[in-house]
Amino acid sequence: MAFLPKRYEFVAFGLLLSGMMSFIVSGLSTVLNVGRPDGFFGLWMRPWLPSWAVAFPTVLVVAPTVRRILARVVKP
Numbered sequence: 001m002a003f004l005p006k007r008y009e010f011v012a013f014g015l016l017l018s019g020m021m022s023f024i025v026s027g028l029s030t031v032l033n034v035g036r037p038d039g040f041f042g043l044w045m046r047p048w049l050p051s052w053a054v055a056f057p058t059v060l061v062v063a064p065t066v067r068r069i070l071a072r073v074v075k076p
Contacts, residue, residue, distance in 0.1 A: 014063065018055035026051050 004012055026048040034043060 010063070011060065014059040015056055018059045019052050022051040022055040023048055 027044050030040070030044045030047065034040075037043070
């Protein structure tokens, strides 16, 4: 079933992680700000897509720094 070469795992991880996180966070922010009115899904998707567009490259850029920090903090 696998179809993605191993060398793209980091990019695929970033894509999925940023998509899921931005989806959840934007949904929570939308609910907290406007409740759940009619058309809620559209209100949620409007901020989610641009948020994902920012989150994805951010994850790719920040992840190596986080890995270096964790390498110093976590015991081998």
